[in-house]
Amino acid sequence: MQIFQSKTERGSYKPWHGYLIVFVVVASLVLGVVQRFGEVRKQEAKVVIPVILSEETCTVSGGKWNNCASSCRKTPDVPCIEVCIPVCECTGDISCPYGTFCKDYVNNIGVCSNSL
Secondary structure, three states: OOOOOOHHHOOOOOHHHHHHHHHHHHHHHHHHHHHHHHHHHHHHHOOOOOOOOOHHHHHHHOOEEEEEEEOOOOOOOOOOOOOEEEEEEEOOHHHOOOOOEEEEEEOOEEEEEOOO
């Protein structure tokens, strides 16, 4: 089998042309699958498992559990009904359980929350 064409054979089909076509098609499919797999892995990395705030998860991460925090802690000067809400008090994200964030600061004390 001759790989190179002579000047008189230009334009004619050679057996290695078929191999080249198959190689290009297979390479394209493999690269497409690899690229798609990479996109799926990126999406999996974005999944955050919600954390249920409890006294145990709060204290283990360095927060302070308060079983009876005021539901009106952000507006202490406004009349408010007395309702206790359990919160994990924090001084920064480092003192909140994984997947939660310290927010709604009052006097440098925030509460851990699942949302930004």
